[in-house]
Amino acid sequence: MASRYITWTVPQLKKELIQRDASTHGRKTDLIDRLESYDKNKNFLPPPVLLPEPLDVNWPSTGFQQLKPDH
Structure with missing residues (x-):
């Protein structure tokens, strides 16, 4: 398969x-090989970390008393 970079100039x-x-x-061939490696390996970036959706816990917000020093 022909490289898409073969027609690029060295500065490009x-x-x-x-x-x-x-x-x-x-050399130019080294630069092309390096770019092709980056393309194949998605720029060597680690896979994205997918975080789960936060849980909707619905904790009670009323009915509790504040702790007092004598407890």
Whole structure:
């Protein structure tokens, strides 16, 4: 499969790598390989943490007395 980056210039490749906080050193083929690796691995970001919806507990808000020092 042909890379979509093959027609990009080296400055374009380096600019894209800078946006991804990746190394910009190496030959053009190295830069292309690095960008393809980032694409395959979703920029090496960890999977998102999905938090559950908060529970609707409906705690009673009336009927309690404040604790007193003599209790």
